[in-house]
Amino acid sequence: MTEIHDVALAGGGFDFRVRVYPAAEPNGSLLVWLHGGAFMFGDLEMPEADQVGRRLSDSGITVVSVDYTLAPLDALESLGPPEPGLDIPSPAEIRTTAEAAGPRARFPVASLQIVAAFDWAVANAGEYGADPGLVSLGGASAGGNLATGAAMRLRDRATSLPALLALVYPVLHSPLPAAGAELESLLEGLPPFLTFPPESTQAINANYLGGATDDEGYAFPGGHDLAGLPSTLIVNADRDRLRASGEAFAAELALAGSDVRLVRERGAVHGFLNEVGDAAAERTLGLLAGAITHARPVAVARAV
Template identity: 30%
Template sequence: MEDLHGPDGLPLRHYRPRRQARPLMVFVHGGAFLMGDLDTHDRTCRRIADACDVEVLAVDYRRAPEHPCPAAIADVAAVLRWSRPAAVAGDSAGGYLATMACLWLRDAGDSLPAIQILICPNTDLTLSQPSVVDKGIGYALDADFLAWAITQWAPDPATRPSPLLAPDLHGMPDTLIVTAEHDALRDEGDAYAHRLTQAGVRVTHRQEPGLMHGFIQNMDLTSQEAAAAHDRLFRDIACLFSR
């Protein structure tokens, strides 16, 4: 593991599972656009690098409210341009930033990663999907907190870009989307998988039964179901890299 700096001095952390060079994945952490850093997701990045035999480059992007939309998207897009990874991945808000950065690069005519990996992603900042109501109380992600966090990230509702609502999703990378049954963001992740498929994108999609938002973050330590879901995720990632 090595801490380094990327474009404009952006803090990064590079994980290598072995001395020989391996395909590179850029990882974008979650945290409702407000929280999280290289340390909060250190174990997750280490496990992905080891289990999937890939190098992982974690991004410490700028966060709201000091740096509102689109600062973090610009940071992730800059790292993708700079590092030219095989894949970009993210959980929750990090999944949103990962796929928004891909949309930015596509629209700018830049090269894209071959793969995007989205774990319980936020794709609809309007929060209009049914699971926001059905699963937004009593589970890991509270709908009221989520709505508040989005207002910190993008105060003006008229300027809240949502991947799910993008008019055109053609040309996006091969995609793995994993959602969780008891997650307020479940339906928008599932719907995004459907829209990408309709646009001709090759998609692997699974909804994990019985799990809540954030299961990728250390829930394997206390839940056999989460541990099994981690194993499935790691196998899916490894399969994508072996294509």
């Protein structure tokens, strides 16, 4: 069996890499997966990347996890100070560690890299026992945003589309849709950094966009033309302000004619895929495995 390995790629004017988790017993499916981290953080070692890759490859799905170029840290202070008593580094500690991780860039660099990674996956699917027509695309939080923006680019390019779009607690709108009274009540008692106050989220999104225009919706797909996007699975965390974005996007997809399945993990908070063994994470990994394995194949045209 081929071992987990990294592949060097280039996209958006920057070098990046993907980590391939070959399926132990391939079932023909492949997933291009993107970790989250407010566009500024995250790496291939975090459970949201590594656990997904290992667990889904064990279920027969080859996973291509993308180490995309992160945005600058200009919105770091908007996250606020660490919560007393919690093992969370200060903004200064985060900055010191993150600045050593390599070059950073704003939109559209990461978005273009996801398209490049998807094209590589389609071109190389056969080497991993996967069907080029069964390459899905997905991600968590900011990674869900990047996956959706890339799917829109692929749609507009009119070559190959993902067999499935798989999004876990994604952020798809800027600004976020307003949270209703029920959601606001569920946010009570959470540490401030987990409540995503509107001003914090807006600073994070603006930092990623960097003043660029977003007429096509490639940066924040919510509220744009979603016609022609593939079948989509959205898994939201219950106690998560970003849930309002996932729910609104599901409605927009349905109105645009796409098949969409919306799941809410009751009681869960944002980022639960980073909790190894968490019940919500276990259920979501099962949902992802089933949906990707049973996705319908799509026609594959030559990548440009």
